Each structure stands twice: as structure tokens, then as C-alpha cells.
Amino acid sequence: MITNKLRSKTVDQVLEVIEISKRRYFSGLSITSSINVGIKEVARSYQTTYQTIGDACRKRLGFNDIEEFKDALLEYFRGNPTKIISVLKDHTDHELHHKINDYFSRRSNIRQINAHENKDKNISRQxxxxxxxxxxxxxxxxxxxxxxxxxxxxxxxxxxxxxxxxxxxxxxxxxxxxxxxxxxxxxxxxxxxxxxxxxxxxxxxxx
Incomplete structure (x- = not known):
């Protein structure tokens, strides 16, 4: 049984890292650089340290190293969020699962969203x-x-x-x-x- 579960604020921070990492990854950065940028930006936003946010994405989620977090995100970015959702829910109390459900339900199909965003960003010739x-x-x-x-x-x-x-x-x-x-x-x-x-x-x- 997991006793040191994530608090609401930490869940928000991890989800923000995931969101920033996703945007950067689909812009062309490597998965490593994308996560690095995500952690830095969230740490700056919450006025905390890089190490604190990095630990939330690794130790607090039960991963042995950052590579496991990267692998889970890569699966999500390629259309399968099952692993990262499962890990997040295993390390949060039930009353916080709605945050996780809300985040991933709005982003249920990465490829469709990315294609939609690219379409919206097309600029007219004029x-x-x-x-x-x-x-x-x-x-x-x-x-x-x-x-x-x-x-x-x-x-x-x-x-x-x-x-x-x-x-x-x-x-x-x-x-x-x-x-x-x-x-x-x-x-x-x-x-x-x-x-x-x-x-x-x-x-x-x-x-």
C-alpha cells in the first residue's frame, strides 16, 4: 500500500510538466529536452526548485529513474496514456482522481489534437x-x-x-x-x- 501519496498541488505540478513536455515534444524537441523544459518552467511558476519538481515526476510516482517517466510519457504521446494514468492514480487518493480524469479526457487522442492544432495554426496567404x-x-x-x-x-x-x-x-x-x-x-x-x-x-x- 502506498502511504506517501501526492497532494493536490503536486498532482497539478506533475500534470503541468506533462502538458508542457507534450507541447515541446510535438514542436520537435527530444523527449529528454521536453521534460527538462517542463520541469524548469513548472519550478519557476511555483517558485520552487528544479529538484522538487523532478522528484515529483520520479520518486513520488514510484519510478526508479527519470527514464521510466520518459517511457511512460512517450507511450502517452504515441496515443496510449494507460501507463501514466495508472501510475498517477496509484499514487494519489481517490478524491484527486477527477483531476487526472479531466486532464486526460480532454486530451484523449494526442494525434487528433495535434493535427487539429496544426490545422488551426495554418496562416492564410493574406x-x-x-x-x-x-x-x-x-x-x-x-x-x-x-x-x-x-x-x-x-x-x-x-x-x-x-x-x-x-x-x-x-x-x-x-x-x-x-x-x-x-x-x-x-x-x-x-x-x-x-x-x-x-x-x-x-x-x-x-x-
């Missing part, structure tokens, strides 16, 4: 601009294999990846666009540079 860019052959081949595996077009993947990165930088971009030539606040600019470095560090793998 409201879009075409960008041309060149990649080295090795990067190009990797990108082609990635989009083939994801089952989406190259343009959709690039568009989604750019959109997610811009979402990360949205606040910084708004500040820059409002005052592009303002040199009166060097401290603020230094802070922006630090935050840009922090955003870039989100792409690193789970240690």
Missing part, C-alpha cells in the same frame, strides 16, 4: 510572409527525418518551432519593440541578456 533560409546538408537531413517521423510538413514544424521560441521571448520582444533605441537603462538591458541566456538554456538535456 496574413503571412514567406521566409527563405539555407541549412547545411547534415542539419537538413536530420530535419527531414524529424518531420517525417512527426507526420507534419517542414513548413509546419519550422513555423511551430519559431512560434514557441517567440512565446518564450515575448516579454523581451515587447520591451525591445517599445524602446528599440533606448540606451538609458543599461541595467535593464543586462537583465534582458541574462534572461535570453536562461531561455536558451531550456534546450539543454535533463542531467
Amino acid at each position: 496574413n503571412s510572409e514567406v521566409f527563405n533560409f539555407r541549412l547545411d546538408s547534415e542539419t537538413s537531413n536530420i530535419l527531414k527525418m524529424l518531420v517525417a517521423y512527426k507526420g507534419i510538413s517542414l513548413s509546419e514544424w519550422v513555423s511551430d518551432a519559431v512560434r514557441i521560441k517567440l512565446d518564450d521571448l515575448k516579454e523581451l520582444l515587447e520591451i525591445f519593440l517599445e524602446n528599440p533605441h533606448d540606451n538609458r537603462h543599461p541595467a535593464a538591458k543586462q537583465d534582458m541578456e541574462k534572461r535570453l541566456i536562461l531561455v536558451n538554456s531550456n534546450s539543454s538535456d535533463y542531467p
Whole structure:
């Protein structure tokens, strides 16, 4: 019998990690990087440590290591949430199962949701601009294999990846666009540079 079950707040945190990891995974990040970003963002949101959220996704769910959590999420992302649902319910009291049921019932078919989101994100020709860019052959081949595996077009993947990165930088971009030539606040600019470095560090793998 499991005695140290998750509290409501911890369930919310784990579900948020899963949701962020899912979005990042379908944008093209590896499963390892996706989970890493999810843990970092949730830790920041709840003003707690990376270790606390990481433990909630591993030790508190009875996994021996993060690889087991990754395997459960991969099964879910490929359309079978049975394992992760079972683990979550085994480690929560019955009165919290509605949170788990609500989350997964709204996302019962990952592939359908992803296809729907891609469809919704299609931009009309009247409201879009075409960008041309060149990649080295090795990067190009990797990108082609990635989009083939994801089952989406190259343009959709690039568009989604750019959109997610811009979402990360949205606040910084708004500040820059409002005052592009303002040199009166060097401290603020230094802070922006630090935050840009922090955003870039989100792409690193789970240690």
C-alpha cells in the first residue's frame, strides 16, 4: 500500500510538466529536452526548485529513474496514456482522481489534437510572409527525418518551432519593440541578456 501519496498541488505540478513536455515534444524537441523544459518552467511558476519538481515526476510516482517517466510519457504521446494514468492514480487518493480524469479526457487522442492544432495554426496567404533560409546538408537531413517521423510538413514544424521560441521571448520582444533605441537603462538591458541566456538554456538535456 502506498502511504506517501501526492497532494493536490503536486498532482497539478506533475500534470503541468506533462502538458508542457507534450507541447515541446510535438514542436520537435527530444523527449529528454521536453521534460527538462517542463520541469524548469513548472519550478519557476511555483517558485520552487528544479529538484522538487523532478522528484515529483520520479520518486513520488514510484519510478526508479527519470527514464521510466520518459517511457511512460512517450507511450502517452504515441496515443496510449494507460501507463501514466495508472501510475498517477496509484499514487494519489481517490478524491484527486477527477483531476487526472479531466486532464486526460480532454486530451484523449494526442494525434487528433495535434493535427487539429496544426490545422488551426495554418496562416492564410493574406496574413503571412514567406521566409527563405539555407541549412547545411547534415542539419537538413536530420530535419527531414524529424518531420517525417512527426507526420507534419517542414513548413509546419519550422513555423511551430519559431512560434514557441517567440512565446518564450515575448516579454523581451515587447520591451525591445517599445524602446528599440533606448540606451538609458543599461541595467535593464543586462537583465534582458541574462534572461535570453536562461531561455536558451531550456534546450539543454535533463542531467
